[in-house]
Amino acid sequence: MTTALRFLKRYPVVPLTVLVGIGVLALHTAGFAFAAQVIATVFVAAFMLWTIVGMVRSLLKGQFGLDILAVVAMGATLAVGEYVASLIVVLMLSGGEALEDFASYRARRDLNALLERSPQRAHLLDADGSLREVPVEQVGEGDLLLVRPSEIVPTDAALLDDVAEFDESSLTGESLPVTKSAGDEVMSGSVNGDDAVRLRVLRPAEQSQYQQIVKLVAAAEDAKAPMVRLADRYAVPFTIVSLVIAGAAWAIAGDAARFAEVLVLATPCPLLIAAPVAFLGGLSQTSRRGVIVKGGAVLEQFGRIRSAAFDKTGTLTRGRPALIDVRAASGFEEADVLRDAASAEQYSTHALADGIRAAAEERGLTLLPASHAAEAATNGVTAVIEGRTVVVGKPAYIDALTPDFVREELRSGEAAAYVAIDGRYAGALILADELRSESGAVVGWMREHGVERIAMLTGDARPTAESVAAAIGVTEVHAELLPADKVRLASEMAPRPMLMVGDGVNDAPVLAAADIGVAMGAKGATAAGEAADAVIVADSLSRLVDAIRIGRHTLAVATTAIVIGIVLSIGLMLVATTGVIPAVAGALIQEAVDLATILYALRALRPPKGSELGTVPSAQVASVMRSG
Structure with a gap:
């Protein structure tokens, strides 16, 4: 009930048109045709005036839509007494706008629910x-x-x-x-x-680093060119062709009624309804696949992507450390060092502990209980395991406990947890940010399916960035970037449209500047999600491929539905120039055309076929990372 009331309040023209139409038909059936015509004329004329005001405002902004043809169609049908047809045009025009707004509202509602978890x-x-x-x-x-x-x-x-x-x-x-x-x-x-x-x-919150990034986001959004809706691309040529055919029919026949008979078949309902129906179906598909897309115009851009850029941390990688090597000291076995260290890390809250425990479990090692455990904050953890005193921690902490300590050489992006067992240096566990197993497959799929340029834009160190890029097949790397650098590179990147994928606050400005900004939303980076055009809520980069596939499928369905409607309308208009199709019959036939295009547009509800993403085995990715 609440939803229905909200719809009535937001889109009053739709139910009002239905009520007026029912009343007009009732009066006409009862023999009060003149009263029915007056009511319909007054209502449609008021709607025309309201539409013209909005149309003028749009034209002043340089935007040309289908409203001109709709207004002419309504005026022509009223002029020849086809007031029922004019009411149908009003219903289709207002209903199409409501449908398109609903799709965008639903997407933003889901996104806002995702972003509300940020503390304020x-x-x-x-x-x-x-x-x-x-x-x-x-x-x-x-x-x-x-x-x-x-x-x-907070600041x-x-x-x-x-x-x-x-x-x-x-x-x-x-x-x-x-x-x-x-x-x-x-x-x-x-x-x-x-x-x-x-x-x-x-500094107060409004002057903090976070707010500076937010301001950069706003500037980037202001600089981004607005998207043009699919239907609007056909608006000018379809309007011109329709008016030329109708005008020629009037001139040849010498009868103004012929103008209305032709134009009633040119109502832009296929363009107004078919595209929103198709994109609503596409948005439903992306939502089911774990991607929230902010409206049909964004989904349309997904279908046209020609270049892409990725952040590294949290996007191509998982954003959390994973074990890549065990370097056991002389006299110790790798499996024993990892098992004892992971067993001790059961009692630690350190950021590296999860990666060490997970690595032991993946290798089938059984974690042992400790008879005693204690953690020295930020330094390490000590646990007594089966009579052995196991210490895992920072180099200085282990160095103070063992006479034979050896500091390991680390590459950029790596961290080490050092291990001592019974007062002897036992080795080191080397961790690095874990590469997503699907990253290479995603990059490969995009390159094979028409994305001409793929780059990495990251604030991380160049050696780490190049290592990750080499592992997944990205050859263009821009590293050690500030947020403003990312915005500049994204704005210069060609060909367009350009897609940018990131997850952090520092990615928010470039997500706003890109033609399509996609945020990895599983970690809940608020600024990135707010600036993005789409958010991947599932923790998998493969969902990006799903969004592109659905975008292409939806765009193809919507375009075909529009072309079907236009071809049928123009064909029927040419027939109507001969006078063989009366205005009433033309209005009914046009509704059949509308129904055909809408039914075709519903094909967007079906998942796209073919070209699905393959997978890259985790072991292969890990091997590439170690060799890189």
């Missing part, structure tokens, strides 16, 4: 030590904040505690946690580690 409040520490929760906007320079474990830092601030770790991947693209010491600046948008920390605010 801060925990303020007063002088007496009490804690208050306040809106972020009320936090000022010099205030003391408490940021709890795994919370987002730029300086760390007051001795040491803490923060996840800055959504800001900088660096997938590994960053350790900060007392006095270091912590950027807003960073995610706190496993311990509550105290911060002193350096």
Whole structure:
């Protein structure tokens, strides 16, 4: 009931037209034809006036749509007394707009629900030590904040505690946690580690790093050219052809009624209804595949993509560290070192612990219980396992415990957890951001299916970026970029349309600047999701291929439906120039054309066939990463 009332309030013309039509038909049947004609004429004339006002506003903005032909069709049918046909044109025009708006509204409703989980409040520490929760906007320079474990830092601030770790991947693209010491600046948008920390605010929220990126997003959106709807591309030629045929028929026959008889067959309903129906079906398909698309115009662009760019961290990679190597010291076996370390990490909240535990489980190693376990915050964990004292932690921490410690050489993008067993150095576990197993297949599919240029745009270090790019077949790499650099490169990238995929706050400006910005939304990066045209809510890059396939399929169905409608309409208009199709019959025939195009447009509800994405075995990806 609530949905119905909301529809009536938002689109009053649709139900009102239905009610007027029923009343007009009732009056006509009862023998009050003149009253029926007056009511219909007044109603349609009022709608025409309202449409003309909107049409003029659009023309002043340089936008030409189908409203001109619709207004002429309504006027012509009224002039020759075909008021029922004019009511049908009103219903089709208003109903098509409502259908298109509904598709866009539903997509944005789902997206807003996804983005609402971002915190908008801060925990303020007063002088007496009490804690208050306040809106972020009320936090000022010099205030003391408490940021709890795994919370987002609300504004730029300086760390007051001795040491803490923060996840800055959504800001900088660096997938590994960053350790900060007392006095270091912590950027807003960073995610706190496993311990509550105290911060002193350096800048209010509106001047923070996060807000600077938001402003860059707004500028990028303003600079992006608006999308042109599919139906509008056919509006000018169809309008001109229809008016020329109708005008020629009038001139040849010398009868104004002939103009209306021809033009009633030129009502733009196939263009107004077929495309929205097809794109609504496509949006339904993408939603089922885990991709929220902001409207039919965006889905249309998916079907035209010719170049693409990807962020690295969280997009081509999973954005979390995974074990890539076990370097056991002399006298220790790799499996034993990994098993004991993973068993100890069961009692740790460190960012690398999950990757170590997962690697042990993937190798079939059974994790052992500890008789005692303790964690030294940000340094490491100690556990007694089957009588062995196992310590896993940072190099300085292990170095202080073992006389034979050896620091491992690491490449850019790698991190190490060092292991000591019973006071002896046992080895190191090397971790790096895990490459998505589907990334190579996605890049390969796009290249095979008409995407001419594929690049990586990342803020991460060049060696790490080039290693990942080599593993998945991307040859164009732009690394160590700031958000403004990404926007510049994306705006210069050709051919168009251009698609950009990212996940972090630092990707928001370039997502806004791209023809289509796609956010990996599984991690809930609010700024990226708000700036994007589509959000992949499933944690898989393969959904991007699904969106492109559905976009192409939907575009093909919509275009074919429109062409069918136009060809049938023009053919019938040519026949009507001879006078063999009366206006009433023409209106009924035109509705049959409308029905045919709508039924064809419903084919977009079916999944596209063929060209599905293949997969790349995880072991093969891991091998490439180690060799890279």
